[in-house]
Amino acid sequence: MILLGELSLWVSLLMAIWMMTVSYAGGATRRGELVLSGQRATYATLFFVVMASIGLWTALFTHDFSLKFVASYTSANLPKVYLFSAFWAGQSGSMLFWALILAGFSAVAVFSNRAKNRELMPWVTGTLGVILIFFIGTIIFAANPYDRLEWVPPDGRGMNPQLQNPGMAIHPPMLYLGWVGTSIPFAFAIGALVTRRLDTDWLAAIRRWSLISWFFLTIGLVLGMWWAYVELGWGGYWAWDPVENAPLTSWLCQTAFLHSIMIQEKRGMLRKWNVTLVIAAFLLSILGTFLTRSGVIESVHSFAQSPIGNYFSTFLILIFVVTTVLVMTRLKDMEAKAQLESMISREAAFLYNNLVLVGIAFSVLWGTLFPIISEAVRGTKITVGPPFFNSVNVPLGLGLLALTGIGPLIAWRRASVANVRRQFVFPVLAGLTTGTVLMVLGMRAFYPIIAYILVGFVVGTISQEFYKGTAARMRMYAENVVVASLRLIGNNRRRYGGYIVHLGVAMIFAAFAGFAFKKEFDVSLKTGEVFKATDPFGHAWTFTSQGVSEYKRLNRYVTAVGLAVTRDGKPMPVLSSEKRQHVDSNDQPTFEPSTEVGLYETTMQDVYMVFSGMIGPDQAEMRLSFNPLVWWVWYGGMVMAIGGLIVMWPQAEKKRQGGYVTMLTPGSEIPTTVGAGA
């Protein structure tokens, strides 16, 4: 099976080359049999990439340590779940995983469009073939998981302890699904540019793909934050590391696109801009991969000085040049009659929102690249860490939050003064009330206060929109509040799903602002000693050391320290943090010791404990911190994901058509018809 997998990898490259060649030839010559052959090659490529992946999984599960990849990232005593996720624990496996998702997405895109977009599809398939050739070729020639060692070690090195976490089994697949998902809209954009069919048809084809990509990127980013928080032990969830910044910039471009696509759909405007955003999202995914895997930028996640950086940079330049030439030569085809009646309109608000989203994406990219730029210009190496990113992005983020609340309140085409006044009164009052209450409670920090005022404003906006829509349905159709709310969302999934996403964004901003009040302490305790501290909400806490224990469990030796905790005199759950030394099946240490944090989580704050080491035989050194509102990041992420699902959930086409027919029947009543179609 392993040999078959290795062979399949080579055959998949041939299939991808065939897929690209015949699809482009079919598109250029308009020969149906070539186009069909290209489609079949897509399915064949998927088949062989799946075989190659099964081969690698087989090698992982059978502990074939003759493969360098298996020996580098697993050991005989690694739990089975991590043998499965070891597939993406190293560079070459993660590249194959990327190719697997891309081949799967390509097959689904080709299959679901086999009878649609006939003019575009050969170019779409060919472009997906190009991307597949790049990835499979890079795997084969530069990062091959089937590379063999000259000897067979008795055991492997084992998996990095920090990757032995359930989050790591889910987070990378989610992120890859999102990142690879940008390839499909990109391929459609190339197809539209080549064929000069730049109307709204290609947008309709990619809208759901963009949403799927955005949805998975959102989940991937939030899961990554969660993993960093519970596993890395530094006490935060976002460090502005290049590997975090890369998907964030792609996510920001996609978010901008999902807003601006509405203007093209409704008004036919922004054709050039939308094509640019789709291309930018894809290029940023490739650039991000290049930055984090080439070693050109220091990152915790860097895969050292890997040769694949050369491949990625070449591919990036090639794609950039080709897409630039295509866009420049199609500018006239993308001319559209722009209609704008007022600077205060929903259309204009979407454009302001796009400006800020792309501005943040640029500033994140700029900060990530600035060390390289500085070194090139001045010859001096510098560090661009969280203080830089926060100083630049906090004001921009607050601007974005404000627009999240403003956009839905402004009418399409033109907002009258009366309309603005009527719409803004409640949300503005909600925001000001929030700010006033917090100031009365003693909050004085400038940015958090502004953030909470804006969060109040956004939540006010969303509540008002739901209230108005639900109340209207209750009046018109005599529905109760639950039915009216559900039908309101069900019949207007894009709009109200979008509002739910906005609510998730507001929750996450509230959590970010709360984190500014984090308090942390560097503590040394002997058994029985007590440390006292006050949290940001004014509660008095005591932490009493219960001593240090040592034991062996599974594939690791554990040293743990426990703390008995009280809050305002009341006992709370015991906090425990571990230092783990992982060993292989011969009881030999595999990695440097790692730490498992101790956590007591509530919706208001987390008590976070990190056991950093022993000072003496009985004295443990640890960091204790109160992290306010962290759970709201995870809740917010969940709400965003639910909103995203609602937006991309397909409408029941047949039922709707049935309702339409009923409505045209003489004598039928509109409410009955709407109910039937809902």
Next chain:
Amino acid sequence: MQTGVINRRRFLRAGGVCVAGAMLVPRLAAQEANAVQQGAANIEMPQTAYKAVSLPKKANAKPLVAQLERDELERGLKCACPCKLDVFTCRTTDFACGISPAMHSDVVRLVDGGYSADEIIAAFTTVYGERVLMAPVKEGFNIAGYAVPFVTLGIGATMLVALLRRWRRETESAVPALASKSVLPISGGMPAATDDEMRRLQAAVRGEPDR
């Protein structure tokens, strides 16, 4: 056989030649076969990255920096290990780092030696260079680093406003022409509806779902 037309057999033959050629090309992977490949956060600790930062103790030295300020100061200094964390976070986390505790000891010695926070930062910058700071100092070329995002956004905003104004002017001048073509009677200066908008309006009136 017709020349200039690619049939399946010729295509396969040409493809076979290309594949054979590709197989003969020395495998690019060999060029850097020994390149280090390491997984996420599998950080090698170059213990030599540590450089001692010491200054003579000031006469009648008294600590000018309290413990909380010292912790804050350490949050502004990057650990010399490849973890990308600041000294305080690195030494109180677990990356098996021997460098951040050593840098912490230097900070403590300088504090005990009577040096202020600015003097300590300057001492570390002299020894390690500017990269020891978690964020670049706002001077010289670094100002560009801080300013470029805002300047770019400002330029973008100016261009956007100019574009929106142009569109609005064009729309206003086009309204009379649209009015004459409109299928709806237009009154009170209301702009004409496009066909698409009319279609959506009628759909909304009928209670069809928003697509």
